[in-house]
Amino acid sequence: MQQVYPQEPRPFVKWAGGKRQLLHELERNYPKKFDTYFEPFLGGGAVMFNLLAKHPDMKCHVSDLNSDLILTYVAIRDKVTEVIESLENHSKKYQKNTNFYYYHVRESEPTSQIEKVSKLIFLNKTCFNGLYRVNSKGKFNVPLGRYTNPNIVNKENLLTASRILQSSNLEFFCRDFETVLHDIKKGDFVYFDPPYQPVSNTANFTSYTSRNFTDDDLERLVNLAEKLDSIGCKVLLSNSKSKKVENSFSSSKWKIKEIQVNRAINSDSKKRTGHSEILVKNY
Template sequence: MKQQYEQILVTPKPFVKWAGGKRQLIPILHQNLPGAFGTYYEPFLGGGALLFHILTDKNGQKCSISDLNSDLVLAYTTIRDRIDALISSLKSHEKNYQKDSKSYYYSVRESNPRNEVEKTSRLIFLNRTCFNGLYRVNSKGKFNVPLGKYTNPNIVNEENIRAVSSILQTNRISIKCRDFESVLRDAKKGDLVYFDPPYQPVSSTANFTSYTTKDFTYDDLTRLAELCLKLDSKECHVLLSNSDSKEVSDIFAKKPWKITRIEVNRSINSNSKKRTGHFELLIKNY
């Protein structure tokens, strides 16, 4: 029992590095949360930085989280339900990686395990060892990022994933694999819906939108904007993160939206000099 208590004392953090992850923006996001809200919804879950912050800050908070990436959703449920088997599998990856990192990495990248624990273990292993910790799949749905240059990557990170498992078990959280529009059926007056979709490109070369095999297009952004208005008419609190692009500014230019421009660092840019001096938008209706 003592061990379980100690696990929860460790503040859970995202167990995967995700493009557009929000860990560094938590203080700003926290300031922009409504004072009180019902259920917390996050339909583009990704690394879940804000989710873990809210769960740590508000014990017993009811949450409904989802993503269209089925491997990612499986990872959350596996960490919640099968933590010991997952840690054992990750330790095995770590051991084999230390023997011959290059050939082992590419053999795991090529593999396609059917077992749920092995699938999640593969996702975490690749995320920890691939170039810049970037999750990306090609049009056929195959993970296609090369090996990263790490001397000693933290593949298992047991303390954190046990903390994640504990907090997912102790709180009232539902985890689903579904399209973001499904949230409209469930969200009620006073609930908070946070959208952190793949961002609109700010330039012709900045077109990373493929977390899943289906790109997040301008049409999807329009769908999202319409959904936000529907949620607003249901008197839900709506909070949205997106790129500082003309398309996003234009589509959310009118009431009820309030737009704040915030400075961010990009931890996933391969050129460290290009990681600073970026801006993104925070949009809300309250």
């Protein structure tokens, strides 16, 4: 009998473009049947957690180019108790001297897996807007956020996430999105949630890793989606309502749906509402 989790885990990191608030819309657009699930831009993992909570035995290949992020998923799967202990230590020290401790951790370079992972989660919970951003050298460069009591250690959610990540059918990879071609086949489902195309000159946030997601990367992604369609894969893609993206998926095989969304990552709270995004699919 298939186990269904009573509580769906929430993403344990806040990621720019995270999909948690759009799950009700995405759920309506999942294919009814598929074999293996692929997600090559994992980020906060809201869609993966949503699907695994409903189908714990689902075969699942998820990946991201951010090696620290993949390390975090693996540590929470395998060593969640140690991660929680390290986060509790961060939380105590942070409350004693918030400003000093935040920048001390931001500049630190831990060598153990657990300390690297707890650093990432700690900074994500305490930095400005929960934004993950690195500079060209791969150095995390977000300032301290303005929080009175950030939830640094969400123990219950981390334990729930750990249990669901222990599925024997779930595999993690640190790799470029194009490499899904190596192991995907007809009948599989792939969800693409890449760094979004900017819709204005000031909306150019793409630095989840030390290399940006360029126009050439978008072209690679479009070509990959075409190849996957040709071999019979089910393709779903999220992106900004950008003319460049819409024109890239203009052929009749692609269905484009516009959806409304609020974005919590904008530094100006007045600009977090009323945004349009699109969903593109071939089924």
